[in-house]
Amino acid sequence: MERIQVLVCAGTGCTIGNSGELIEAFQAEIKSLGLEKEISVLRTGCLGLCGVGPNVSIYPDNIIYKSVKVEDVKEIVMEHFYKGRPVHRLMLNESDESTNEIHDINNTNFYKKQKRIALHNCGVIDPENIQEYIAKDGYFALAKALTEMTPQEVVDVIKESGLRGRGGGGFPTGLKWQFALNEPGDEKYVICNADEGDPGAFMDRSILEGNPHSVIEAMAIAGYAIGAKYGYIYIRAEYPIAVERLKNAISQAKELGLLGQNIFGTEFSFDLEIRLGAGAFVCGEETALIQSIEGERGMPKPKPPFPAHKGVWGKPTIINNVETYANIAQIIMHGSDWFRSIGTESSPGTKVFALGGKIVNTGLVEVPMGTTLREVIYEIGGGCPNRKRFKAVQTGGPSGGCLTEKQLDTPIGFDELVKLGSMMGSGGMIVLDEDNCMVDVARFYMDFIVDESCGKCSPCRIGTKRMLELLIDICEGRGTMETLDELELLAKTIQDTALCGLGQSAPNPVLSTISQFRDEYIAHIVDKKCPAGVCKALLSYEIDEEKCRKCGLCARQCPANAIDGTLGKVPYHIDQEKCIKCGNCLKACHFNVITRK
């Protein structure tokens, strides 16, 4: 009889951290002690703390071990599983050293304020085993919808729940479904948008890796609600683990008859297909995504017609994001009132955020809407590492903007973030500290947009390229105050004239950094200085020759041979013409006589 279950995270982050070998090591070690009948080792989805992976979760103790290496396996098995002494040094749980008391994992700062709805099975079940999903009431929402509810009733529950699209725009999901339901005809489609492209966002990937059936079940429910028999999951090929788990999940669901003909003995039939995207950011835009599914080049089309009216193959189609679908089964099971009781009036429910950048707890968090940014960044995320000062948080990726210290007490919600000049986006949250240059950040996002612009409309194709050139001018010290005006004018013109959401929102990072950090732009333009010390063209390194100890360490580290001097005799000196501003000399100097200006 099993008494312990060991769940090893097999998400992308922890797999890179070698969790595959960990599983084998656990199995081998457990076998060598003859405990294989008492302890089972399973793979599971994301536990959230990707920064300290691989993570291993132990039941029934409910202990999570972090940063587990193959070398640690022996100790965990011997001490914890054999002798009952959990290994404190690897534990994520906080524990009392004097009494050895281990605190509940849900009381740790990281988990305390979280509420997992979209991520609810991630890290608890084996995503490759449909039975485990069913054990956690999986597919019961589909059964309920098919056997107890009419399509209109399903749409009504979703409408009443107030669920808004988690992919970025926040359009009411129920309304979208209603439009598609109202369309005549019996050929309709359901699409799942898993083309997650924002730099730093990985919540959709984690849901698909950790709980793929929740998306499949929700798509079947959506199919029933609008009268569609077929669905597509459009996912990027760069997500090999997620694709593999989805394929496996679809075939298991078909085997059990949860997809296919006459599901639960009703008239309803539904089938699904995976379409792989080649990783173009623009294909996350719904009309471009539809083009790509149809085998055309992924380029947006003007709206209207909206997909609910004329979507894939010219038929009524609904497109929802992965995280949106991950909420559906729960809403059907627990009702719209339950969902509305979480979050805020205008944004009910929770939102998953991918915390990244200069933050202690890099990873995935899910919090009720209305939680403040400060709570997410400081309490859950643990603030900036190395005692650096927080500068800004970038939300919404290349379509969003930056929020500063002053705005951290804003409750998170779709409308609240837009009001501040940023947006929810898909949920990337990148924390920037005093070492990040805001002009450089704007340049980074514009560079990304220039790469990803599909080129169909000229405001986006040419306009963003010109914006990037102006930003590079500022970063390299050629900017003038006119450059700044030009940048703003160009930004506003692109917002007004670009064809699709990608182009219309592309200037947001620039406009938001200009409005929040104008001083920093001016420092680059007028003083020709980069206050954060990032823009290399505006930096110079100098050695204080009076204080120089003539040790020559700096000269030895210089890759450009730009430092002259004689060991023990002549103080060293940097030739500014040759210097490539790598900063090696600054790091090499033991006596702090080199300064960066």
Next chain:
Amino acid sequence: MKSLEDLKKIREEAQNRMTMRLDDEQKYRVVVGMATCGIAAGARPVLNTIVEEVAKEKLPVTVLQTGCIGLYTLEPIVEVFDKEGNKTTYVLVDVEKAKEIVRRHLIQGEVIEDYTVGKYKK
């Protein structure tokens, strides 16, 4: 999948294999001392017996192990915590006593005074 009943059957079977990961509220927490002293005194079969009996009866009970509890001579030691945190410490437990603890304490809610360490601790 022909009916809801089929799905329920699969759920029940699957739940039996993952009881420790379900969110159901647990009525008792049973802790068995499994340090060298406990194992030497025969704690391993005691632990396995409790795990098996709890699974067989589908009880809302979490069975855990711990290190040395400190009373070497009285091992194997089994501690039962209820939801309020009240602790009952059973000492010198063997397989038969373990079965009795499951039956009388975990199912019927009766503290078996004879097997306790001598005092009921709050």
